Amino acid sequence: MSATATTTENALSNVADIPKGEDGNRVYVGNLSYSATEEQIREFVAPAGGEIASVTLPLRFGRRPAGYAFVTYKNGDDAKKAVEQLNEKEVIISALAEMGDRKVKLEIAKPAEEVAELRKAKDEKRSAAREAAKIVKAEKATVAKEAADAAAVANASKEGETKPKKRKSKAKKPRRRLPGEGEDGEAEDETAVEESSKSASKGRIDAAGDGAEGEKKEKAPRAKKERKPRLELTGEESKNTIFVANLPFNVDDEALATIFTNLSINVKSAKIVKGIRRARPGSKPFRASKGFGFVELENESQQAEAVEKVQGTLIGDRQITAKVAKEMKPIEVEQAVDAETA
Structure with missing residues (x-):
């Protein structure tokens, strides 16, 4: 060959x-x-x-x-x-x-x-090589384990039974001196005990809050985030944006733009639409591609050419589709409120 x-x-x-x-x-x-x-x-x-x-x-x-x-x-x-x-x-x-x-x-x-x-033959050859490598690895692990076990038995027979480990004695912590006791544990006079109790009580009140009763300060309410206006389709065709669908889920923004640039189409921006997905029921949700996106062209005159070239292109095992995107506009505030109440 x-x-x-x-x-x-x-x-x-x-x-x-x-x-x-x-x-x-x-x-x-x-x-x-x-x-x-x-x-x-x-x-x-x-x-x-x-x-x-x-x-x-x-x-x-x-x-x-x-x-x-x-x-x-x-x-x-x-x-x-x-x-x-x-x-x-x-x-x-x-x-x-x-x-x-x-x-x-x-x-x-x-x-x-x-x-x-050719692809099938190469995959079969690669699978056979993997299986052979697994067998060799398992055999090496078995030999190593048997050698380690034999060495452990030999050492045990020479040294005899292993001695038990000594437990570490925990040192006793000194007892905390209570209010009213002196250095030698003797009680202080009543005046010193009373002052000590007042000081400790005052410290607790100050730590709890500014007021005499330790009331907590009220937290200021959080400012509400301004919601972005909802969008709706106008039915009018965009002059420089293309809708691309049936994309593999591993295609990101950069790869979507590359599909067009490889066909000599100048791209201004490319965006894959993402949503919340779960790998399986009960698993943690994550954001991932929905399999479609939008490409904004730098030159409006290339729109028809781009749709014709990209339509039907094979990416991985998928034949993608391309068409002119529809224009979208924000819904008026009054309409959005009416829609929510309805």
């Missing part, structure tokens, strides 16, 4: 988002920089000619770039021509290479069935 084929198998075995397409029309482009974009890849394969149907940059675990791409041609001959002309072509200090000389690898992408078989 060639080094190029080995590189392809290793890459595909770790990433699930392989684009669909006719066998023989897709070209695998490997050994790329993680910062490579769709426009740069189109520019790289342009000298080979041919009509390109799509360019896809997969993500690892739905979060970071995988370092390779798929270029799907409308004609299988154009795909073969691109591989013949551009495979292992050196890219010198360009956006496709991180630093220095780098050879970009191209080959016809493998069918999904073959990739699944």
